[in-house]
Amino acid sequence: MKNTSIKDLLEKYAFAGSYLEQNNFDISGKEEMTIEEYLATFSEEEKEDMAFDSESIVKGLEEYIKQMLSFLGEDKNDVQSLTIIGGTNKSGEAESFGEFTISTGEIIAIVGPTGSGKSRLLGDIEWVAQKDTPTSRQILINNEKPDYKWRFSTSDKLVAQLSQNMNFVMDLTVAEFLDLHAESRMVENKEDIIQKIITCANDLAGEKFDLTTPITSLSGGQSRALMISDTAILSKSPIILIDEIENAGIDRKKALSFLLSQDKIVLMATHDPMLALLGDKRIVIKNGGIHKIIETTDEERSMLHEIEAVDQKVQNLRSSLRRGEILTSDSFK
Amino acid sequence: MNLVTVSGPPSSGKTAVILKTIESYQKQGIYVGVIKFDCLYTDDDILYEKAGIKVRKGLSGGLCPDHYFVSNIEEAFAWGQKEKFDVLISESAGLCNRCSPYIKEIKAICVIDNLSGINTPRKIGPMLKSADIVVITKGDIVSQAEREVFASRVNTVNPKAVVMHVNGLTGQGSFELSTLLYDKELDTDSLKGKQLRFSMPAALCSYCLGETRIGEEFQMGNVRKINLEQ
Ligand SMILES: Nc1nc2c(ncn2[C@@H]2O[C@H](COP(=O)(O)OP(=O)(O)OP(=O)(O)O)[C@@H](O)[C@H]2O)c(=O)[nH]1
Ligand SMILES: Nc1ncnc2c1ncn2[C@@H]1O[C@H](COP(=O)(O)OP(=O)(O)OP(=O)(O)O)[C@@H](O)[C@H]1O
Ligand SMILES: [Mg+2]
Ligand SMILES: [Mg+2]
Ligand SMILES: [Zn+2]
Ligand SMILES: [Zn+2]
Numbered sequence: 001m002k003n004t005s006i007k008d009l010l011e012k013y014a015f016a017g018s019y020l021e022q023n024n025f026d027i028s029g030k031e032e033m034t035i036e037e038y039l040a041t042f043s044e045e046e047k048e049d050m051a052f053d054s055e056s057i058v059k060g061l062e063e064y065i066k067q068m069l070s071f072l073g074e075d076k077n078d079v080q081s082l083t084i085i086g087g088t089n090k091s092g093e094a095e096s097f098g099e100f101t102i103s104t105g106e107i108i109a110i111v112g113p114t115g116s117g118k119s120r121l122l123g124d125i126e127w128v129a130q131k132d133t134p135t136s137r138q139i140l141i142n143n144e145k146p147d148y149k150w151r152f153s154t155s156d157k158l159v160a161q162l163s164q165n166m167n168f169v170m171d172l173t174v175a176e177f178l179d180l181h182a183e184s185r186m187v188e189n190k191e192d193i194i195q196k197i198i199t200c201a202n203d204l205a206g207e208k209f210d211l212t213t214p215i216t217s218l219s220g221g222q223s224r225a226l227m228i229s230d231t232a233i234l235s236k237s238p239i240i241l242i243d244e245i246e247n248a249g250i251d252r253k254k255a256l257s258f259l260l261s262q263d264k265i266v267l268m269a270t271h272d273p274m275l276a277l278l279g280d281k282r283i284v285i286k287n288g289g290i291h292k293i294i295e296t297t298d299e300e301r302s303m304l305h306e307i308e309a310v311d312q313k314v315q316n317l318r319s320s321l322r323r324g325e326i327l328t329s330d331s332f333k
Numbered sequence: 334m335n336l337v338t339v340s341g342p343p344s345s346g347k348t349a350v351i352l353k354t355i356e357s358y359q360k361q362g363i364y365v366g367v368i369k370f371d372c373l374y375t376d377d378d379i380l381y382e383k384a385g386i387k388v389r390k391g392l393s394g395g396l397c398p399d400h401y402f403v404s405n406i407e408e409a410f411a412w413g414q415k416e417k418f419d420v421l422i423s424e425s426a427g428l429c430n431r432c433s434p435y436i437k438e439i440k441a442i443c444v445i446d447n448l449s450g451i452n453t454p455r456k457i458g459p460m461l462k463s464a465d466i467v468v469i470t471k472g473d474i475v476s477q478a479e480r481e482v483f484a485s486r487v488n489t490v491n492p493k494a495v496v497m498h499v500n501g502l503t504g505q506g507s508f509e510l511s512t513l514l515y516d517k518e519l520d521t522d523s524l525k526g527k528q529l530r531f532s533m534p535a536a537l538c539s540y541c542l543g544e545t546r547i548g549e550e551f552q553m554g555n556v557r558k559i560n561l562e563q
Pocket of ligand 1: 341342343344345346347348349350377426470471472473474499500501502
């Protein structure tokens with residue numbers, strides 16, 4: 001970098017432009033200089049004003065380039081499986097399941113009373129615990145001791161989260177928002193991807209919306225649909241964690257199968273029977289430990305249709321109320 | 334004793350994160366105290382006391398709280414030693430985006446929240462750019478995409494920092510943060526001779542000295558005029 005002009009640097013590493021921009025440097029007209037020459041054009045007073053020191057800026061730029069290159073160079077889907085090796089529960093007793101492996105394309109529900117340790121289990125996974133958390137569990141990725149990059153990298157997180165109380169807060173249209181997200185993920189075929197996300201979101205949501213809609217004025221169902229399809233397509237995280245997804249306005253079954261089609265592992269903390277039974281297995285947590293791992297039985301699966309039917313009826317009642325109708329005993333048939 | 338400096342914009346979740354982190358330390362038998370620096374008002378000392386944590390507070394009043402921090406941290410450090418803490422955490426309100434209370438060789442944590450807007454990282458100066466660890470809070474109320482965009486902006490302005498997500502309400506991520514803060518190896522006996530990571534701006538104008546009247550003739554010292562020409 002010492003002898004490279006800013007112009008050549010940006011040609012080679014286009015993303016370095018956003019480092020300079022976000023650090024409030026305007027390099028126009030200075031492209032022929034090296035980065036050090038450019039920084040040397042600032043007087044001490046100007047540096048004081050902008051609050052930077054040249055050495056940190058250069059070091060930061062080197063670090064940024066290194067991180068981005070490693071991010072771009074990675075295979076997109078290198079996680080095939082996740083293994084949990086048992087630790088201890090809150091009383092210090094060993095967990096009895098030994099070892100449990102989850103593969104991409106599987107849905108696992110996590111159930112247990114409040115305070116039992118569901119979030120801790122998810123935390124262990126996200127932190128790729130190596131017997132160094134309160135549970136002493138160990139997490140393997142692809143059957144091996146994982147890279148610590150999962151703990152500290154900003155661009156490569158193991159777990160993406162979707163939950164009930166999440167909202168969009170930015171003041172942008174759907175198109176601007178997706179563009180910004182795609183930009184930060186450094187995808188190449190941005191237009192195609194954005195189109196794919198909106199198509200899929202509209203497929204999941206009851207009511208359609210388009211690219212010019214401001215994200216903050218999407219309905220609850222539309223927001224959730226957009227979040228799911230955006231996370232599935234743009235987030236690199238191989239594991240998706242779902243904390244109760246409300247039923248209204250979105251086809252949850254479709255949403256789950258869509259996530260799975262993107263080769264994700266889906267973990268759900270839920271007590272909703274419809275969601276829990278959509279899972280292949282469920283982990284029962286008790287007193288901080290994994291107490292049992294239950295495989296969804298055929299009988300349970302066959303009940304799913306009945307539960308869905310009841311759920312549909314309740315939803316119909318909701319719609320009737322919304323329309324201002326008076327409910328009769330026929331409404332629940 | 335370890336000293337850890339925590340700073341961040343108002344209401345970003347500093348106290349919430351510190352409280353959850355201390356919970357993890359208490360389980361491990363590590364003794365932690367807090368010194369809170371603020372400008373005009375704070376209730377934080379009550380929150381810490383309620384959680385059974387020893388705390389002292391200092392209000393800077395008319396001074397920039399970070400300037401006040403540097404002038405008082407040595408005494409605060411001595412108090413912490415007297416109390417025999419393993420770790421003393423300082424919480425400062427980052428009110429002035431130009432100053433920061435970080436000291437060389439002392440862990441520096443910046444707490445900012447997802448709701449503050451994606452252009453916030455570039456607006457905050459050394460408080461964000463020279464931190465060792467940046468903790469992002471309130472991820473529970475924004476979408477995954479916004480969390481990713483926000484974290485990537487933070488990473489762009491400070492690629493050297495470890496960026497962590499902590500939920501100040503549930504404590505998710507606070508155990509993980511706690512493993513990065515306390516390090517017996519980093520124990521220090523005294524702050525004497527240590528240096529700030531970044532100078533604090535040279536500001537000494539008549540208003541610093543209590544002037545309240547508006548008008549050119551009342552402006553003295555280090556005064557700079559805005560340029561309104563295009
Ligand atoms: N939803 C949500 N709320 C949070 C989170 N972290 C903190 N809060 C809330 O945000 C508010 C401000 O948090 P504090 O911890 O007092 O913030 P602070 O930075 O210490 O504020 P000052 O010391 O006054 O500058 C409180 O109501 C917290 O409960 C979080 O991760 N999620
Ligand atoms: N095996 C364990 N050993 C020691 N502590 C544990 C263990 N499992 C969980 N804990 C601790 O127990 C507390 C409660 O756990 P957690 O927050 O994960 O519960 P939860 O099931 O998510 O509760 P909620 O339903 O309220 O969200 C946490 O402080 C966690 O660190
Ligand atoms: Mg929980
Ligand atoms: Mg506070
Ligand atoms: Zn200041
Ligand atoms: Zn002044």
